[in-house]
Amino acid sequence: MLGRLNHVAIAVPNIAAASAIYRETLGADVSEPQSLTDHGVTVVFVDLGNTKVELLEPLGESSPIAAFLEKNPSGGMHHICYEVEDIFKARDHLIKEGARVLGDGKPKLGAHGKPVLFLHPKDFCGTLVELEQSAA
Numbered sequence: 001m002l003g004r005l006n007h008v009a010i011a012v013p014n015i016a017a018a019s020a021i022y023r024e025t026l027g028a029d030v031s032e033p034q035s036l037t038d039h040g041v042t043v044v045f046v047d048l049g050n051t052k053v054e055l056l057e058p059l060g061e062s063s064p065i066a067a068f069l070e071k072n073p074s075g076g077m078h079h080i081c082y083e084v085e086d087i088f089k090a091r092d093h094l095i096k097e098g099a100r101v102l103g104d105g106k107p108k109l110g111a112h113g114k115p116v117l118f119l120h121p122k123d124f125c126g127t128l129v130e131l132e133q134s135a136a
């Protein structure tokens with residue numbers, strides 16, 4: 001079911017400072033910030049050629065990453081995103097397996113304009129999993 005590793009996400013308190021660390025200290029290619037109001041985050045992507053790192057900062061009052069940053073004030077690894085061919089097929093399989101699909105189970109468009117879903121960290125070795133459909 002799982003395809004490529006699309007990205008590893010790091011939640012940060014300040015995305016400008018984190019982008020500067022990746023751009024200047026690590027010499028990485030960092031995208032411009034994207035505000036994803038629907039998702040309550042501002043993101044940038046660090047292009048690594050074979051995969052990406054997503055840096056994300058809370059956006060708005062009810063950001064889903066606010067509680068995570070309260071527990072991890074300097075930031076930390078937040079989620080891992082795998083690609084799947086068919087997100088509906090993947091979702092239905094996971095529900096059948098008893099996994100918790102977060103939200104209302106309806107895929108939303110992610111930062112790449114493709115449908116994404118999130119799976120509860122408690123069901124996947126303490127790791128928040130994001131699934132992104134490889135095709136739009």
Ligand SMILES: CC[C@H](C(=O)O)C(=O)SCCNC(=O)CCNC(=O)[C@H](O)C(C)(C)COP(=O)(O)OP(=O)(O)OC[C@H]1O[C@@H](n2cnc3c(N)ncnc32)[C@H](O)[C@@H]1OP(=O)(O)O
Nearest residue numbers: 039041064067068078102110111112116118121126127128
């Ligand atoms: C889609 C746009 C973009 C993209 O890639 O295109 C993004 O990736 S946007 C990313 C931001 N959006 C989300 O993360 C949506 C899914 N996340 C959620 O719904 C919440 O963050 C949730 C439910 C995973 C956690 O919410 P919250 O922290 O408010 O809940 P709890 O404090 O009750 O946490 C429950 C339990 O889970 C542990 N937890 C929380 N977050 C994580 C995490 N990132 N990794 C591992 N574990 C996590 C938390 O510590 C609690 O554990 P407990 O032992 O009960 O204390």
Ligand SMILES: [Co+2]
Nearest residue numbers: 009054081130
């Ligand atoms: Co993500």
